[in-house]
Amino acid sequence: MDSYLKYLGREAAFGRISRREFFGRAAVVGLTLPVATKLLTSSVLAAPQTGGHLKCGLEGGASTDVLDPAKCTSQVCFVTGRNWGDTLIESHPSSGEPVPSLAESWDASPDAKVWTFKIRKGVQFHNGKELTVDDVVATLKRHSDEASQSGALGVMKSVGEVKADGGNLVISLPEGNADLPLLLSDYHLVIQPGGGMDDPNAAIGTGPYKVASFEPGVRITFEKQANDWRSDRGYVDSIELVVINDATARTAALSSGQVHFVNRVDPKTVDLLKRAPHVTIENTPARGHYVFIMHCDKEPFASNDLRMALKYAMDRETMVEKILRGFGTVGNDFPINETYALFPEGLEQRSYDPDKAAFHFKKSGHDGAVLLRTSEVAFPGAVDAAVLYQESARKAGINIEIKREPGDGYWSNVWNAQPFCTSYWGGRATQDQMYSTAYHSKADWNDTKFFRPDFDKLLLEARAELDQAKRSEMYREMALMVRDEGGLILPMFNDFINAVTNKVEGYVHDIGNDMSNGYVATRVWLTA
Amino acid sequence: MPLAALLIQRLALSVLLMLAVSVVIFLGIEALPGDFAQTYLGQSATPQAVANIRQELGLDQPAVTRYFGWLGGVVQGDFGNSWASGSSVSRQIGLRLGNTLFLAFWAALVSVPLAISLGMLAVHYRGRWPDRLINVVSLGAISLPEFFVGYILILFVAVQGNWVTFPSTVYDGMSFGQRLEAIVLPCATLVLVVLAHMMRMTRAAILNVMSSPYVETAELKGLDTLRIIARHAAPNAVAPIITVVALNLAYLVVGVVVVEVVFVYPGMGQYMVDAVTVRDLPVVQACGLIFAAVYILLNMSADILAILANPRLRHPR
Numbered sequence: 001m002d003s004y005l006k007y008l009g010r011e012a013a014f015g016r017i018s019r020r021e022f023f024g025r026a027a028v029v030g031l032t033l034p035v036a037t038k039l040l041t042s043s044v045l046a047a048p049q050t051g052g053h054l055k056c057g058l059e060g061g062a063s064t065d066v067l068d069p070a071k072c073t074s075q076v077c078f079v080t081g082r083n084w085g086d087t088l089i090e091s092h093p094s095s096g097e098p099v100p101s102l103a104e105s106w107d108a109s110p111d112a113k114v115w116t117f118k119i120r121k122g123v124q125f126h127n128g129k130e131l132t133v134d135d136v137v138a139t140l141k142r143h144s145d146e147a148s149q150s151g152a153l154g155v156m157k158s159v160g161e162v163k164a165d166g167g168n169l170v171i172s173l174p175e176g177n178a179d180l181p182l183l184l185s186d187y188h189l190v191i192q193p194g195g196g197m198d199d200p201n202a203a204i205g206t207g208p209y210k211v212a213s214f215e216p217g218v219r220i221t222f223e224k225q226a227n228d229w230r231s232d233r234g235y236v237d238s239i240e241l242v243v244i245n246d247a248t249a250r251t252a253a254l255s256s257g258q259v260h261f262v263n264r265v266d267p268k269t270v271d272l273l274k275r276a277p278h279v280t281i282e283n284t285p286a287r288g289h290y291v292f293i294m295h296c297d298k299e300p301f302a303s304n305d306l307r308m309a310l311k312y313a314m315d316r317e318t319m320v321e322k323i324l325r326g327f328g329t330v331g332n333d334f335p336i337n338e339t340y341a342l343f344p345e346g347l348e349q350r351s352y353d354p355d356k357a358a359f360h361f362k363k364s365g366h367d368g369a370v371l372l373r374t375s376e377v378a379f380p381g382a383v384d385a386a387v388l389y390q391e392s393a394r395k396a397g398i399n400i401e402i403k404r405e406p407g408d409g410y411w412s413n414v415w416n417a418q419p420f421c422t423s424y425w426g427g428r429a430t431q432d433q434m435y436s437t438a439y440h441s442k443a444d445w446n447d448t449k450f451f452r453p454d455f456d457k458l459l460l461e462a463r464a465e466l467d468q469a470k471r472s473e474m475y476r477e478m479a480l481m482v483r484d485e486g487g488l489i490l491p492m493f494n495d496f497i498n499a500v501t502n503k504v505e506g507y508v509h510d511i512g513n514d515m516s517n518g519y520v521a522t523r524v525w526l527t528a
Numbered sequence: 529m530p531l532a533a534l535l536i537q538r539l540a541l542s543v544l545l546m547l548a549v550s551v552v553i554f555l556g557i558e559a560l561p562g563d564f565a566q567t568y569l570g571q572s573a574t575p576q577a578v579a580n581i582r583q584e585l586g587l588d589q590p591a592v593t594r595y596f597g598w599l600g601g602v603v604q605g606d607f608g609n610s611w612a613s614g615s616s617v618s619r620q621i622g623l624r625l626g627n628t629l630f631l632a633f634w635a636a637l638v639s640v641p642l643a644i645s646l647g648m649l650a651v652h653y654r655g656r657w658p659d660r661l662i663n664v665v666s667l668g669a670i671s672l673p674e675f676f677v678g679y680i681l682i683l684f685v686a687v688q689g690n691w692v693t694f695p696s697t698v699y700d701g702m703s704f705g706q707r708l709e710a711i712v713l714p715c716a717t718l719v720l721v722v723l724a725h726m727m728r729m730t731r732a733a734i735l736n737v738m739s740s741p742y743v744e745t746a747e748l749k750g751l752d753t754l755r756i757i758a759r760h761a762a763p764n765a766v767a768p769i770i771t772v773v774a775l776n777l778a779y780l781v782v783g784v785v786v787v788e789v790v791f792v793y794p795g796m797g798q799y800m801v802d803a804v805t806v807r808d809l810p811v812v813q814a815c816g817l818i819f820a821a822v823y824i825l826l827n828m829s830a831d832i833l834a835i836l837a838n839p840r841l842r843h844p845r
Contacts, residue, residue, distance in 0.1 A: 062802040064612030409561030
């Protein structure tokens with residue numbers, strides 16, 4: 001009962017259920033109104049407590065990890081970077097809008113080509129040096145250089161000239177980009193003193209925690225930075241990230257209370273974990289999606305009728321239910337969902353329709369089986385998903401032949417190379433970034449081989465458009481093109497599933513990325 | 529002296545064997561689909577980024593050149609740097625090997641005496657219920673896959689009982705006592721896994737000797753059975769026991785990847801698996817060589833001990 005009420009209080013506090021609903025449910029379990037009110041206010045107003053040692057058990061760390069934010073790829077590196085460093089801009093946890101961090105404010109020229117960012121004063125790095133605009137310029141320059149092998153190279157390629165102007169950072173773009181602030185929230189772009197040119201692995205930044213020890217693939221510990229420039233974060237005294245790549249071990253560590261937080265809870269066992277009395281599952285709707293991709297330029301997928309047939313043959317609800325165990329939402333064959341700004345509302349949801357699938361299949365003139373390649377590494381449950389798809393397609397008279405590929409080398413030999421396979425995409429900060437990464441004709445990762453000059457043109461126009469209404473209309477048109485003519489079958493968007501123990505308070509659901517957008521350790525606090 | 533000659537011969541052979549092992553590992557990694565640049569970058573590989581990494585690491589050179597380049601370093605005691613993290617392989621391996629040996633040492637310290645004494649007990653009570661119990665329990669433990677034994681222990685001892693530390697991660701700055709506490713579960717799992725093999729071999733070897741006439745004499749002298757087993761039968765059964773113990777010790781060092789993963793123990797196995805996943809050749813080679821060396825050395829010492837224990841073997845006919 002206690003934990004149920006606490007759960008209700010928290011749900012109300014985060015706005016997932018209304019106040020009215022909260023009082024209604026509290027009354028059902030026999031709570032009087034004054035007691036319920038007190039409970040609600042205590043949940044809502046629960047002041048963060050400071051102190052304590054937070055332990056997180058994380059999947060996604062290896063002995064090959066490094067501290068250099070440019071080379072950060074794993075989940076553990078992602079959280080590590082968030083702990084010790086800051087980016088210029090952050091994204092708002094629920095709206096996804098850019099919010100100030102090391103950049104206090106910003107302005108754009110009307111064509112969105114010249115941007116001026118005011119850099120915050122009085123911020124110190126861990127080594128005591130004051131943050132200057134030169135550090136910012138040097139950081140951005142380092143990530144623009146091929147030699148840095150930065151994960152943000154794709155973002156920085158679109159950036160023209162970066163320079164300091166008084167206390168301000170001025171970025172001039174060759175082509176207008178209304179989303180520049182959000183692009184600078186990329187987690188690789190952690191501002192380092194001198195840009196991290198001399199020692200990229202020093203892990204000296206402006207974040208709330210200092211790295212105390214670093215054993216790649218094993219354990220990373222952090223201590224609180226005493227004079228952090230922000231007071232709304234960094235509540236615990238010290239943090240320990242333990243790398244636990246085995247899902248069962250992670251679950252066991254959480255249920256035995258040895259760690260406070262785990263990531264990547266397996267949807268298959270989430271119901272069992274829920275039963276543990278002191279564990280709360282924190283799932284956040286997200287932008288990542290599992291996909292079946294067809295090459296629009298290769299036979300037999302060059303026929304849009306065949307592509308439509310295969311899209312209609314997908315039973316999306318079953319996929320969400322069986323593969324994601326309900327921890328996700330159905331997709332509509334374009335890579336954008338409600339969590340993005342300017343999401344095109346009101347597009348008709350494509351659903352499973354064997355008749356339409358059979359109609360288009362017949363019209364395409366294709367004869368015989370369609371070969372689908374898959375592997376467990378494509379996404380968790382990809383092989384099962386392929387079999388489910390085979391079944392739903394069979395009812396439409398389409399014969400899907402499944403070829404199971406080895407996980408080793410899947411990303412170099414199958415994905416982006418073979419005409420029909422399963423894969424996944426993480427989300428991007430903006431619609432523009434998502435489409436530019438994977439749907440522009442010239443994109444390296446155009447994995448559906450979608451070559452459409454009219455789409456490319458629209459993408460560039462929308463990028464520079466500061467008028468939100470016009471921009472919104474362009475994104476709707478682009479969504480329709482991908483949905484009705486592209487090579488993407490997108491059955492589901494997967495939630496981020498994390499779990500905490502009841503000692504942890506203040507978990508923030510952030511649509512930006514997994515683990516509260518990597519900020520989990522800086523945002524939560526521990527209760528006694 | 530024949531023993532010294534034998535030792536030198538064996539050592540020379542093992543150097544050749546290690547060379548062969550390094551060639552096999554190198555070829556194996558070459559044969560895997562995708563090279564380091566492709567697998568390290570994974571889904572985010574662009575042709576330009578792959579080319580950059582290849583050039584930086586010299587992956588564009590022919591395989592023969594790369595192999596001898598690596599060999600040249602190793603001969604001078606330099607295992608090179610990890611391609612993925614850029615850190616020194618020798619230093620990393622130093623840490624990891626230390627952890628692996630620590631776990632293996634304690635597992636051996638518990639399992640070897642336990643297995644041998646259980647084997648002797650089984651002989652003593654042969655055919656009666658203690659013999660059967662020892663057999664059934666140890667065979668049961670060896671029949672279950674080690675990750676399953678591990679999960680069972682985690683469930684009952686760590687999650688429900690909350691008696692021991694889990695995960696078993698060990699790190700710098702831990703006291704000796706804390707380290708010992710951390711490895712309780714992985715150590716117990718390993719003991720259960722290797723116990724049956726050694727126990728059964730001890731039992732069989734001693735039983736074999738128990739039917740010889742001199743044991744009968746000892747019995748007729750009126751010695752008690754346990755004393756006969758320990759003082760008269762066991763020394764003559766020691767050769768096969770040493771062999772099986774050596775094999776199991778080698779297993780404790782080189783074969784514990786699964787246990788390391790399940791208990792989140794930072795040993796060599798995990799290090800090597802991480803490296804194989806991204807084709808980090810210097811690390812894989814170094815780990816492979818160390819594993820091979822452990823195997824060869826333990827086998828060699830088993831042979832030598834067997835010769836020492838049995839004077840007849842010292843004079844080959």
